[in-house]
Amino acid sequence: MAECRRPRVYVDERERGSGVPEALAELGAAVIYTMAGVGDYIVSDRVAIERKTVYDLAESLFDGRLFDQVRRLSEHYDIPVILVEGDPGKLDSYTTRGQQVRMALSSITIDYGVRVLWSLNQRETARMIYSIACREQYGSQRSVVVHRKPRLDKLWMQQLYVVQSLPGIGPRLAEKLLEKFGSIGAICRASVVELERVLGYERAQRIYRVLHAPYKPPRKQQPDK
Template identity: 90%
Template sequence: MSAECRRPRVYVDERERGSGVPEALAELGAAVVYTMAGVGDYIVSDRVAIERKTVRDLAESLFDGRLFDQARRLSEHYEIPVLIVEGDPGKIEEYTTRGMQARMALASLSIEHGVRVLWSANQRETARMIYSIACREQYGSKRSVVVHRKPRLEKLWMQQLYVVQSLPGVGPRLAEKLLERLGSIEAICRASVVELERILGYERAQRVYRVIHAPYKPPGRGKEGGEGRSP
C-alpha cells in the first residue's frame, strides 16, 4: 500500500454490515463509517461509489432489473461508478442458465452507464480493492467523501415501490408486480410464502418471507435475525 495513505475513510452502507468486507477494511487501516447510503455500498470520494455483489447476487439481479436500476442511480450521482463482483466468473452458470446473456448485460452496464466492472476472489480481495481506490482518491487526487442520500420521492406510489425494492432480490419490475398483484405493502407482508412464490419464484420468495417474518436480532443479542430455517 502507498506510504502516503494514512487512514482513508470509507462510508459503508448498513446492509453491508456482516458481509466481512468492512472488517477487512478496518484491518487494513481504513476508517469505516456505517451509514444509510441509499446509493452504493461503499463510498470512497465525491466521485467514486462502489456496488458489491457475489456471483450469485449478480445472476439474480441482472434479470429482475435491480442491477440496472442500481447502475443507473450510481451513474446519476457519481462520476465513477464501480461494480465489484466476488467469485469465479466461470461459475455464473451455476446460478443461471443464461450465462452468456449475463456477460452481455455486464458489457451493457459498462457501455450504457459507464460502470467499471471489477472481479475479486473473495471479501478480503474486495476490501483491498476498495482500500486502494480510497487511498488514490483521498490522498492521490485529494478528493473529499460525499454520501448521496436516497432520492426524494414525492409521490406515494414512488415511496411504495422504493420500500418494496428494499426486499432481497426484488428490483423495480418485481416490486411493481408484487404491488400490482397483491395491492399494497401490507398485503405483501401478510402474503403466504406460497403466494409470494407464484410471483417471485421459490428461492426469492423464501428470502423475502424470512426477512418480513423473522424476529429482529441485531448483533450482540444472540444469533443475527434471518439465519434460521426457511418457512
C-alpha cells in the same frame, strides 16, 4: 501515490456483517456506517462501489434490480463501480444464464459508463476498496461525499431524471430520446417502431409496455377471519 494514512470508507448498513467492512478496518481504513441509499462503499465524491457476489449479480439482473441500481449509481457519481465477487472464468457454473449476465455487464459498461471489477473473496474485495480509497483521498486529494439525491435545479435535469427512471435507460439514452422526440409527453405517445429506431427492438418493446400497459397491482390478501 501519496502515503495512505487512514482512508475513510462510508459503508451502507446493509453491508454490516458481510465480512468486508471488518477486513477494511483490519487494513487500517476508518469504516463509517451510513444509510447510503446509493452504492455500498463510498470512497470519494466521485467514486461509489456496489458490491455483488456472482449469485447476487445474476439474481438482481433477472428480477430487474440491477439496471435500476446502475442507473442511480451513474446519476449520483462520476465514477460508478460494480465489484463482483467470484471467478469470471467459472461464471457458467454459477448460473445457467451466464451469457445473459455477460451481455448485461457489457451493456452496463457501454451504456452507463460503469467500471466492472472482479475479486475472488471478501478480503480481496476489501483490499481493492482500500486501494481505491487511498488513490482517491491521498493521490487525487478527493473529499468523501455521500450523495443521496441528485441535484435537479434545472427543468432539463428533471426531464432527464424522469426519462432515466424507465428500465434500461441511462443518461445517454435519455438524452437521445428527448432530443429525438422533444418532450416526455412525445416519448409516451411514440409508437413502438419509433422507439425502436432509438432503443433497439427489445428495449423499445419493454419501454412501450411500461408506458402503455394497464396498471394492475397485486391483490391484497384478505385477513383471515
